[in-house]
Every structure is written in structure tokens, then in C-alpha cells.
Amino acid sequence: MAAKRPAADDGQAARTDGAVAPQPRGSVMRDVARLAGVSHQTVSRVLNEHPNVRQETRRRVLEAMQALNYRRNLAARTLVTRRSGTLGVVGLETTLFGPASMLYGIEDAARTAGYFVTVASVRTLERRSVLEAVDRLCQQSVEGIVAIAPKPAVTNALVQVPSGLASVGVGGGADDDAVPTVRIDNAAGARLATQHLLDLGHSTVHHVAGPPDWPEARERVEGWRGTLYAAGAPVPPVEPGSWSAQSGYEQGQALARDPAVTAVFCGNDQIALGLLRALHEAGRRVPHEVSVVGFDDMPDSGYFLPPLTTIHQDFAELGRRSLTVLLDQIQHPGDRPADHVLLSPELVVRASTAPPRA
Amino acid sequence: MAAKRPAADDGQAARTDGAVAPQPRGSVMRDVARLAGVSHQTVSRVLNEHPNVRQETRRRVLEAMQALNYRRNLAARTLVTRRSGTLGVVGLETTLFGPASMLYGIEDAARTAGYFVTVASVRTLERRSVLEAVDRLCQQSVEGIVAIAPKPAVTNALVQVPSGLASVGVGGGADDDAVPTVRIDNAAGARLATQHLLDLGHSTVHHVAGPPDWPEARERVEGWRGTLYAAGAPVPPVEPGSWSAQSGYEQGQALARDPAVTAVFCGNDQIALGLLRALHEAGRRVPHEVSVVGFDDMPDSGYFLPPLTTIHQDFAELGRRSLTVLLDQIQHPGDRPADHVLLSPELVVRASTAPPRA
DNA sequence: CGCTAACTTGTGATCGGTAACAACTGGGGT
DNA sequence: ACCCCAGTTGTTACCGATCACAAGTTAGCG
Structure with missing residues (x-):
């Protein structure tokens, strides 16, 4: 039997001192098969839950696998099945x-x-x-x-x-x-936010958007704009921004100076965080003077000052x-x-x- | 030549209608070798940047690889090299x-x-x-x-x-x-935070810790405690908590009621966020009445109300x-x-x- | 008792690469 | 002219699994 694979053991010994040590080799299917007294194919059958294996044989194979701490080699499997x-x-x-x-x-x-x-x-x-x-x-x-x-x-x-x-x-x-x-549905989320603010009685809603080259940001802009149109409310201009708190803060400083601004819908919660800070620094109280809505519902947004009304996405x-x-x-x-x-x-x-x- | 691999083409055709379709096969090394007029081993040499390949040969092989959009099969490589x-x-x-x-x-x-x-x-x-x-x-x-x-x-x-x-x-x-x-070095971070507060003149520093079963949280507690000891400052008790803003908020409500609390070091920035909200709701102004330090330096913490002093880790x-x-x-x-x-x-x-x- | 069908198991080929070794080239030195 | 060595290329075995097929075993049934 050993004669069939002449190079197996000797070759292994001769390979020491490679430049980068290969992974230490664990046991392979052949070893399990030998220990269980079956062919490697039977081991494969047990592994793949092929139905036609005798109960007793399966048990022996499983025991051998346990004893040798066998782990199937995924590379070999992938190679032949073409499924990784x-x-x-x-x-x-x-x-x-x-x-x-x-x-x-x-x-x-x-x-x-x-x-x-x-x-x-x-x-x-x-x-x-x-x-x-x-x-x-x-x-x-x-x-x-x-x-x-x-x-x-x-x-x-x-x-x-x-x-x-x-x-x-x-x-x-x-x-x-x-x-x-x-x-x-970003547009739907934006509509929810905008409509919520309109329903509270605000005559219009401002928007601090995310980066204009992100479709998500654009869809939110469209949902917001569409809702304002439908309600006959004026549509304030939108400045390009990023998703960051910094962006919200910077745009917030301008909005805070404008007394006509009473409601702002933000592209995400981080922007809203920056906006809240800008409003606070300008002495405009939220929500009494200005209402703010975010988007995302980050874990923290319930603890902003004040806790943020926002659009939750899972x-x-x-x-x-x-x-x-x-x-x-x-x-x-x-x-x-x-x-x-x-x-x-x-x-x-x-x-x-x-x-x-x- | 084709006789050498009798099953290659026919076998392929016969395999249609498998339960789960295998990956469509692209070109393999053999194909590249044939197109370039060399052996597959030479292709392998080019791929592995073996030095001893004639410039002209290398060029031809690279061209063939390009033409066939060849991608090396990592499973096969892994199998033989034992390096994935x-x-x-x-x-x-x-x-x-x-x-x-x-x-x-x-x-x-x-x-x-x-x-x-x-x-x-x-x-x-x-x-x-x-x-x-x-x-x-x-x-x-x-x-x-x-x-x-x-x-x-x-x-x-x-x-x-x-x-x-x-x-x-x-x-x-x-x-x-x-x-x-x-x-x-969590302890060192905690020392930085605590010492900063002591240096500002606070007589002691309270701590809202992370979960006690996290070593990181424990190390921060130790760093804080050690600094207070070294300064001869009293060591307030620590309550078990979690990493969340909610935890900071809940413990913050208790701390806010205690007028002796003038400085708080938090286990992380989220806890600090919750604490800030609790202090705000209790009417205690930050930093004028209470100073707060966080840990982590999340991207947003510069936009908290007020912007958070914290420990930065990269x-x-x-x-x-x-x-x-x-x-x-x-x-x-x-x-x-x-x-x-x-x-x-x-x-x-x-x-x-x-x-x-x- | 023989015969087929279903169940169980083994044998050999194969996947696509790399390693080891052999074979073939073409100088340079004596 | 000869040998040797380095550079270049091809041949064959092998990694460890799965698949197709064949062979042996058991069971069912006329």
C-alpha cells in the first residue's frame, strides 16, 4: 500500500528548510480513512451527508475525524467543485x-x-x-x-x-x-420628515443635504422638494455639503442667522448634530425656535441635545x-x-x- | 494533443443541468500557455516573477494572459503551496x-x-x-x-x-x-484625562465607567483611581455601566443632583454624550459648573454641546x-x-x- | 434457487496550479 | 576542441478534495 505513494513520507521530510514555512499540515481525508478502515471516498460521503452510508460506518468515520481533529481542506474542495x-x-x-x-x-x-x-x-x-x-x-x-x-x-x-x-x-x-x-426608500423617508414638519405648522422646511454626488443624498433632496411643492410651500435653496457634522455646523451657522428658518431637515444625523451646535451657539433654541429632523437614527441620536427626531433605517x-x-x-x-x-x-x-x- | 485529455470537452457538455450550476470556467493556465506557445510551467514562472524567463517570452505570455483575461485560480495555488x-x-x-x-x-x-x-x-x-x-x-x-x-x-x-x-x-x-x-495604553489615557481635570483645579474627579467585565474599562478605572490617589484626592465610588449613551444618561442623572460633582471622566464618548444630556436637563452648565472628559475621540465628539474634551486613540x-x-x-x-x-x-x-x- | 434492484463501498480521473528535476541552449575559459 | 556553468524551457508528480463509474453486498420476490 505504501509503495503506491513512494514519495509521500520521504518527500515530506526532504522539504524542510523552505524559505517561508508552509502551514503545518494537519490530518487529511486519507488519514481519517485509514483510521476508520474505509476509503477516502467514504469519508467524503460522510462529510457531505450522502444518504447511502451505513450507520455504523458513519459512526466510525466521525470518531476518526474527531480523534484526528480533522478539518476539510476548502481549497481542494473549491478546486474541484468550482464553488468556494x-x-x-x-x-x-x-x-x-x-x-x-x-x-x-x-x-x-x-x-x-x-x-x-x-x-x-x-x-x-x-x-x-x-x-x-x-x-x-x-x-x-x-x-x-x-x-x-x-x-x-x-x-x-x-x-x-x-x-x-x-x-x-x-x-x-x-x-x-x-x-x-x-x-x-430615501425619497419616502424625506417625505416623512418634511411632512412631519409641515404638519406641525411650519410654513416651509429648509434642508441641509449630503454630498450632491451621492444618489442617496439626491433622493432625499427630491423627496423633500416634492413634499414642499405638493404643499405649496416655498422651496429654499440647497447648498452642497458632506455627510459630516462639520458640514452641518458650517451651514447651520448661516441658517441660524436667518430668522425665517424655523424647520430644518438634515441629510443625516451627523449633519443634524453639527446643525444643533450651530443653532445653540447662535442662541436659537431647539425645538422652540427651530425644529430639526435627521436621517439614519444612529444609536446616539436619542441623546443629542435635544434628542433628535429622525428617520430610522434598519x-x-x-x-x-x-x-x-x-x-x-x-x-x-x-x-x-x-x-x-x-x-x-x-x-x-x-x-x-x-x-x-x- | 487533444487525445491527452479525452474527457475535457465532452465531459463539460455532459455536465449541464447540475443542481447548482458551478462557476462558469474562465481560461486557465493551460489556455494561456497554448496561446503563447509555451508550457504551462513557463506561464507559472511569469506569474510568480521568476527571474529566469527571457524578456521576449515573458512579453508573449503577458499578452496571452491579457487576451484571455486570465485570472489565476487561488484555490489551486493554495492547495499546492499550503499558503492561502x-x-x-x-x-x-x-x-x-x-x-x-x-x-x-x-x-x-x-x-x-x-x-x-x-x-x-x-x-x-x-x-x-x-x-x-x-x-x-x-x-x-x-x-x-x-x-x-x-x-x-x-x-x-x-x-x-x-x-x-x-x-x-x-x-x-x-x-x-x-x-x-x-x-x-488605557491606563495612561485615563491618567491624562484625570490629571487634566485636577490641573484645572478640581478637587476630585468622578468617573462613569464602561462595563466592568471589559478589561479596557477596568484599565481606565485603574488609571483614573491611581491618579487620584497620587494627588491625594478622594476617590468617588464607581457604578457598573455599559458603553452606551443611555448608561451615561442614567448615571448622569444621579451625578447631576450632587453639587459636589464638578468634574467627570467618562469611559467613552458615548457615555459622555449621555452625561451631557443629563447635566443639561438638570440645568448644570458645562463646562462652567461641571467639566466632562470622554474617551475615544469619535468623529462627532467635536460637535457635541459643548465640544468634548476627550482622549484620542487612533x-x-x-x-x-x-x-x-x-x-x-x-x-x-x-x-x-x-x-x-x-x-x-x-x-x-x-x-x-x-x-x-x- | 436464481435474478434483479437497492444499498454500500472502492478505484481512478480530475480540478489548476507549483515544485523538483531533466533537457536543451549558448557563451567563456583552458 | 572540450568542458562547465548559467540561463531558459519542458515533463512529471503532487496538493486534497469530489465525481463518475464499477464492483461487491444485501434484500426482496417470483
């Missing part, structure tokens, strides 16, 4: 609350479904770096790609993905029909849903049109909004 | 600012070093779930594991890692010498340094004692601290 059991995530290198939460939602759902997750983060959302990230994931032979995709460059890059590879964009805007997406759920879509694609690789899942955000009323002073 | 080029991260499923930042720091450094990153997140820090996560990563045959390790259960689980596998804990406490760690750097340690272990697998890297945090003075009122 791995999904890729293209993530933006940011600590914005949303993206981070989505990542964990995705990982959680992937684990439940029996998949591994590898991350390729990009520092910028340029087309080139996204393509590079996708390429890295393809090398890993991932079975599908989730792109945390706030900007079109990302989903566009997905279109270039080698044909047949499943993909989904999560949490961005809706600008490309070719790639399935899962996102929240990032973890977004991550989970994106995985549902992705797995569906993997299992039924029909080329029917990409689906677009749209989740509804909710208004959370806290203490930063009130009717305008008479 | 992948590192594993055990991450806590949380959106705390710190862990999320570290993840990106790690991924960034890993990419630079030519490694992939796969994530295994855990929902709780129990020993069992951490072990399970480590096991998942081992299956992936990662070459090293970074554990975002705020609690000892995590680093302890690392000790159980199959011998020879490199590992490092990042960002937790220092309670186990067996596993290398990279973390910031999470991304923490992630990068952990990778340095890990790669060092991989390249020099000597069994010398584990190193422990300790980064120094910095005091950032903003507007939430001032001398006590006369």
Missing part, C-alpha cells in the same frame, strides 16, 4: 454608521446560509478602485458579490463582473437597472435582505430582470421638533 | 466606532501586504462562539488571525488555535501573555500595527515570547472642561 462557499463584500473604507452596520448584517446572514465572507474595501469610490476590488474578489473565486454601493460607480463596476457571477448593490441610490439592489436588515437577493441569484441563475428591493424607513419622533412659535 | 494568502479577522458584531475602524485599518494594511481578509464575526464574546469563529477561519486555511479582542475570552480562544498559526489580539486589555496584542493605526505584528510572526515563526505593542493615546482639549467656579 465564499461571498465577497466591496465596502467603503469608512466608519459611517450605515456601512459598518450593513457589513455585519451581511456577514450574519452569510454565516447562517453557510457562506464565508471576504472583504475588499476601497478607499475611494472611483471606478478604478472599485474594479480593482471586484477583481480581487474574483480571484478568490467568490460565488457572489455584495457591493455596499452608495455611488453609481460601484454598481456600474458590477456590470463588468464576469458574466454569471451573482451580485447585488445595497444601500445606494437607484440609477442602474442592470444590477439588483436593496435599499431604503441597516442590519438591509444587509440581510441583500443576501437573500444574492443567494436567490446564485440558486436560480435565470437571467430574469434584476429585482430591486425597497425598504420603508420610519419616522421616529423625539424632542427636536415642535410647532413654530406663534 | 488570506488572513482572518474575528470581529465583534457591533457598530461601536472602535471595532469598525479597526477592521478597515486591518483590511487596508492586509491589502498593502498582498493578503486577502475574511471576516468571522461573533454576536457575543462567549468562549464558545469565538472558538467557532476561529474554527471557521481555520477551515479557510487562513495564515493568521487578528482578533478584535476587547474581552479575555477572545484572546484565550486564540491560545487554542492550531499550533503554528499566527495570531494577534488588537484593542483589548492585557490579560494574557501567551498571545501577542496591540492595544492602546483605531486605524491600531489595526495597521496589529498587522505588522501578525506578518512578522508569519515570516519569522520563531517561538520567542509574544510581543505586546502599546500605543499612547492623546488628550484633545475642547470646550467641555474648565476650572471649577470659585
Whole structure:
């Protein structure tokens, strides 16, 4: 028997002193098979829960695996099955609350479904770096790609993905029909916020927007503007900004000087935080003189001064849903049109909004 | 030539209609070799930048790779080299600012070093779930594991890692010498904060701590307490809490009622946020009546009301340094004692601290 | 008792790379 | 002219799993 693999043992010994030490080798299927007194194929059957294995044999194999602390080699399995059991995530290198939460939602759902997750983060959302990230994931032979995709460059890059590879964009805007997406209804969220302020009696609502090149920000602007139109309220101008508290603070300083401003809807909670500070410094009290609404419902926004009324979106759920879509694609690789899942955000009323002073 | 691989084309056709479609196969090394008119081994040499390949040959191979859009199959490479080029991260499923930042720091450094990153997140820090996560990563045959390790259960689980596998804990406490760690000097940070307040003239400093079962929280308590001792200041009692704004708010309500409280050091910035709200609601002005210091320097804390004086720690750097340690272990697998890297945090003075009122 | 069907198990090929070794080139030194 | 060595390329075995197929075993049934 040993004669069949002449180089096995000797070769192993002869290989010492390599430049970079290879991983120490654990036991492999052959070892388990030998210990259990069966063929390697039977071990494989037990592992893959093939029905036609005698109970007694299965027990022996499982015992041998236990005894040898056997772990199946995924590389070998991947090589032959062409299925890696791995999904890729293209993530933006940011600590914005949303993206981070989505990542964990995705990982959680992937684990439940029996998949591994590898991350390729990009520092910028340029087309080139996204393509590079996708390429890295393809090398890993991932079975599908989730792109945390706030900007079109990302989903566009997905279109270039080698044909047949499943993909989904999560949490961005809706600008490309070719790639399935899962996102929240930003316009609806903006409408909720704006209408809430109008309903309180404000004659109009100002808006401090996120970066204009982010579709999410644009959709929120449109929802806000549409609501004002529908109500016949004047539409104040919008200045370009970023997602940061600093941006909210800077624009807030200007708004605070304008006594006509009684209600402000912010592109996200961080902007709202900056705005609150600017209003406070200018001596304008919230919500008595100015009402403020945010977007995202970060864990902290209930503890702002005052606690922030905002639009809640469930990032973890977004991550989970994106995985549902992705797995569906993997299992039924029909080329029917990409689906677009749209989740509804909710208004959370806290203490930063009130009717305008008479 | 074709006779050598009789099943290649026919087998492919016969395999249609499998239950789950395997990945569509791209071109492989053999295809590139054929197109370039060389052997597959030469292609391998070009790929691995082996020096002894004629310039002209290399050019032809590269062209062929380009033309066929060739991508090397990492599973095959891993199988034979026993090196996966992948590192594993055990991450806590949380959106705390710190862990999320570290993840990106790690991924960034890993990419630079030519490694992939796969994530295994855990929902709780129990020993069992951490072990399970480590096991998942081992299956992936990662070459090293970074554990975002705020609690000892995590680093302890690392000790159980199959011998020879490199590992490092990042960002937790220092309670186990067996596993290398990279973390910031929490006690030193706490001393900075406390001393800052004492230097302003406060007769003592109160503390709202993080969860007592987190070493990080405990180290901060010790740093604070030690500084008070050294200054001969009375040491107020510490209540158990969590890292959340809610915890800060609840404990803040009690502190706000006590007129003897003029300076508070918080376990992190979120706690400080809650505390600020409690003080505000109780009508105690910050910093004029009460000074507050946080810990972490989240991006938003400069926009709290008032802007928060806090201890800055560089999470991304923490992630990068952990990778340095890990790669060092991989390249020099000597069994010398584990190193422990300790980064120094910095005091950032903003507007939430001032001398006590006369 | 023989025969087929279902269950169980083993054998050999294969996935796509890399490692080891052999074979073939073309100078440079004596 | 000869040898040797370095540079270049090809051949073959191998990593550790799965798959297809064959072979042996048991059971059911006329």
C-alpha cells in the first residue's frame, strides 16, 4: 500500500528548510480513512451527508475525524467543485454608521446560509478602485458579490463582473437597472420628515443635504422638494455639503442667522448634530425656535441635545435582505430582470421638533 | 494533443443541468500557455516573477494572459503551496466606532501586504462562539488571525488555535501573555484625562465607567483611581455601566443632583454624550459648573454641546500595527515570547472642561 | 434457487496550479 | 576542441478534495 505513494513520507521530510514555512499540515481525508478502515471516498460521503452510508460506518468515520481533529481542506474542495462557499463584500473604507452596520448584517446572514465572507474595501469610490476590488474578489473565486454601493460607480463596476457571477448593490441610490439592489426608500423617508414638519405648522422646511454626488443624498433632496411643492410651500435653496457634522455646523451657522428658518431637515444625523451646535451657539433654541429632523437614527441620536427626531433605517436588515437577493441569484441563475428591493424607513419622533412659535 | 485529455470537452457538455450550476470556467493556465506557445510551467514562472524567463517570452505570455483575461485560480495555488494568502479577522458584531475602524485599518494594511481578509464575526464574546469563529477561519486555511479582542475570552480562544498559526489580539486589555496584542495604553489615557481635570483645579474627579467585565474599562478605572490617589484626592465610588449613551444618561442623572460633582471622566464618548444630556436637563452648565472628559475621540465628539474634551486613540493605526505584528510572526515563526505593542493615546482639549467656579 | 434492484463501498480521473528535476541552449575559459 | 556553468524551457508528480463509474453486498420476490 505504501509503495503506491513512494514519495509521500520521504518527500515530506526532504522539504524542510523552505524559505517561508508552509502551514503545518494537519490530518487529511486519507488519514481519517485509514483510521476508520474505509476509503477516502467514504469519508467524503460522510462529510457531505450522502444518504447511502451505513450507520455504523458513519459512526466510525466521525470518531476518526474527531480523534484526528480533522478539518476539510476548502481549497481542494473549491478546486474541484468550482464553488468556494465564499461571498465577497466591496465596502467603503469608512466608519459611517450605515456601512459598518450593513457589513455585519451581511456577514450574519452569510454565516447562517453557510457562506464565508471576504472583504475588499476601497478607499475611494472611483471606478478604478472599485474594479480593482471586484477583481480581487474574483480571484478568490467568490460565488457572489455584495457591493455596499452608495455611488453609481460601484454598481456600474458590477456590470463588468464576469458574466454569471451573482451580485447585488445595497444601500445606494437607484440609477442602474442592470444590477439588483436593496435599499431604503430615501425619497419616502424625506417625505416623512418634511411632512412631519409641515404638519406641525411650519410654513416651509429648509434642508441641509449630503454630498450632491451621492444618489442617496439626491433622493432625499427630491423627496423633500416634492413634499414642499405638493404643499405649496416655498422651496429654499440647497447648498452642497458632506455627510459630516462639520458640514452641518458650517451651514447651520448661516441658517441660524436667518430668522425665517424655523424647520430644518438634515441629510443625516451627523449633519443634524453639527446643525444643533450651530443653532445653540447662535442662541436659537431647539425645538422652540427651530425644529430639526435627521436621517439614519444612529444609536446616539436619542441623546443629542435635544434628542433628535429622525428617520430610522434598519441597516442590519438591509444587509440581510441583500443576501437573500444574492443567494436567490446564485440558486436560480435565470437571467430574469434584476429585482430591486425597497425598504420603508420610519419616522421616529423625539424632542427636536415642535410647532413654530406663534 | 487533444487525445491527452479525452474527457475535457465532452465531459463539460455532459455536465449541464447540475443542481447548482458551478462557476462558469474562465481560461486557465493551460489556455494561456497554448496561446503563447509555451508550457504551462513557463506561464507559472511569469506569474510568480521568476527571474529566469527571457524578456521576449515573458512579453508573449503577458499578452496571452491579457487576451484571455486570465485570472489565476487561488484555490489551486493554495492547495499546492499550503499558503492561502488570506488572513482572518474575528470581529465583534457591533457598530461601536472602535471595532469598525479597526477592521478597515486591518483590511487596508492586509491589502498593502498582498493578503486577502475574511471576516468571522461573533454576536457575543462567549468562549464558545469565538472558538467557532476561529474554527471557521481555520477551515479557510487562513495564515493568521487578528482578533478584535476587547474581552479575555477572545484572546484565550486564540491560545487554542492550531499550533503554528499566527495570531494577534488588537484593542483589548492585557490579560494574557501567551498571545501577542496591540492595544492602546488605557491606563495612561485615563491618567491624562484625570490629571487634566485636577490641573484645572478640581478637587476630585468622578468617573462613569464602561462595563466592568471589559478589561479596557477596568484599565481606565485603574488609571483614573491611581491618579487620584497620587494627588491625594478622594476617590468617588464607581457604578457598573455599559458603553452606551443611555448608561451615561442614567448615571448622569444621579451625578447631576450632587453639587459636589464638578468634574467627570467618562469611559467613552458615548457615555459622555449621555452625561451631557443629563447635566443639561438638570440645568448644570458645562463646562462652567461641571467639566466632562470622554474617551475615544469619535468623529462627532467635536460637535457635541459643548465640544468634548476627550482622549484620542487612533483605531486605524491600531489595526495597521496589529498587522505588522501578525506578518512578522508569519515570516519569522520563531517561538520567542509574544510581543505586546502599546500605543499612547492623546488628550484633545475642547470646550467641555474648565476650572471649577470659585 | 436464481435474478434483479437497492444499498454500500472502492478505484481512478480530475480540478489548476507549483515544485523538483531533466533537457536543451549558448557563451567563456583552458 | 572540450568542458562547465548559467540561463531558459519542458515533463512529471503532487496538493486534497469530489465525481463518475464499477464492483461487491444485501434484500426482496417470483
